[in-house]
Amino acid sequence: MGALGHPHAPQWPLACGLLLLAAGCWCGPPMEVLHVDGQDRRYLLDVPPDLAAPAPLLLVLHGGGPDGPAMARRYTGFSELGAAEGFVTAYPEALFDNWNDGREGPKLRANAEGVDDVAFLTALVDHLLETEDIDPSRIYVVGISNGGFMTERLACSPLSARLAAVVPVIATMAETLLAECAPAAPLPIALVAGDEDPLVPFTGGPMMDGDRGVIASFDDTVALWRDHNGCTGEPEVELVDEVDDGTRVRIETWTGCAAETKSLVVEGGGHTWPGGRATFDFLVGRTSQEIEMAEVAWGFLSRFWR
Template identity: 30%
Template sequence: MAVHSSSSKPKPDLMLQCLLSIALLFLSCAFAKAQLISDSLQIEGRYRSFHFNAPTQALRQPALVFVMHGSGGNGRGMMKAAEKMEQLAATSNTLVVYPDGYKRYWNECRKASPAQANLDDVNEQAFFTAMIGYFVKKYGVDTKQVFAVGTSGGGHMAYKLALTMPQQFRAVTALIANLPDTSNLDCVPSGKPVAVMIVNGTDDPINPYQGGPVVLGKNMNMGEVRSTDRTFAYWAELAGHTGSPTHETLPDTDPSDGKTVERFAYQTPGKPDVVLLKVNGGKHDYPNDLDVHVEALNFFRKQVR
């Protein structure tokens, strides 16, 4: 007769808990995978792709936020960086979209850029116009609440949208990027004001805070950019602001990162806000004291009055 020890058998309630945990894990993974949508639009003979998480609840004329990657990156790669913003957007009637640059680069406003997107003069305005139309048709987005935030080369793309498409973009945020120097600018500015927030580090070796050449690597000389102060002043003057901006030092929530953040802001009723977050000690990265994408989303919300 075989003898079985009852102590070697899992308890029924423990087995049930394990099975439920496995089932929930499987369902959550399947749901997360099903959420991501990747699509493309044909723009002047080129297929341009973009990515977004399908809304988990009904939207009513939602706002639309584009998140642009840096040079050499891609849209899906930005999803982790903007994760907290995405979570907030999901509960505030906002869609977040992550477009891909052409061959990993944008045709932004730097004349010297050797990127294929610039050499081929890819029509970025047509791409963004088509994406806005796509989301208007699919989700009924409010065309008066369209925004863009970009990092590095994506920040330059954000500047291009503000310079050339102010009727379609309510506000933009440029992270670790300065405007191209006037000698390196190949966009034709509209001359119309747009709300702009800039986040730049004072010790950035790639996007020099004081202006100068931007070199990404061998054979990737992007030409010269203006200083952060000149960039900030350009948008402030365009919006009609005068005098000195307000100034405050933000809480240093992570003293170990060696960075502190100061906020300079022009906020006048009836004029677009223009804000600079100066990251003292910041390099070509994000500060730990705040989430730059969450800051961008909060900035965008303030422009809807």
């Protein structure tokens, strides 16, 4: 059934409760399958009940690692926000636990095997437009880490003509993509990074000694989008520093742009989701509590139509 009110809620809650009791794990609605380029590709879909139609669609691209859609669903809070704000959330799944975001390296199997994730995500958008009551002028993407790099690749692809706005988080861009990036039109974008990220170097260069490719610096990535969006003026600057957690957020909104262009630098922040639960800080750096990332991202995205 294709309407927003269709039953996307089979009897998984009871099964999940039993699994949680038995194994202490998390699970959610079952993965859905879309056949693309001879492969079965999977995604989670959250369609809130009683949703006004047509509704916005948010694609949330997970970071690298297993159980990516479930982790992103649990960690970001977008499904709960979608229920409150009235949007559909899709969590697509990468093959081999990583998106082919354009980086090249021995640890990047999706790239080595030529996985076309742009084609998959384009097909997913087409599929959801056919099966759900989605507003085609309000399609958004948020990506985290590897998913943030993939968001940048989408923003440089022909699909960008259909995206209303994007937010890549704790990511920059594959260095090779800097010269190749060709958005179809100016695109609203808010770029987010921690300047003490131990995994994605803020100043660019090799990731993990080159095993995970070479990336552009955050400043060079922002400069690319300033150029593509035709920004001619200096930025308006806002500092958010209300919580004593060793971080503050510097928000720059560039002026004279054909499409809104923002950068949010979490000063003192690591490879973490701002506003999320602080875990393994000794490995990934500080988690800022200065902003709630999901709310900030949706507050930005929701102002734009294509």
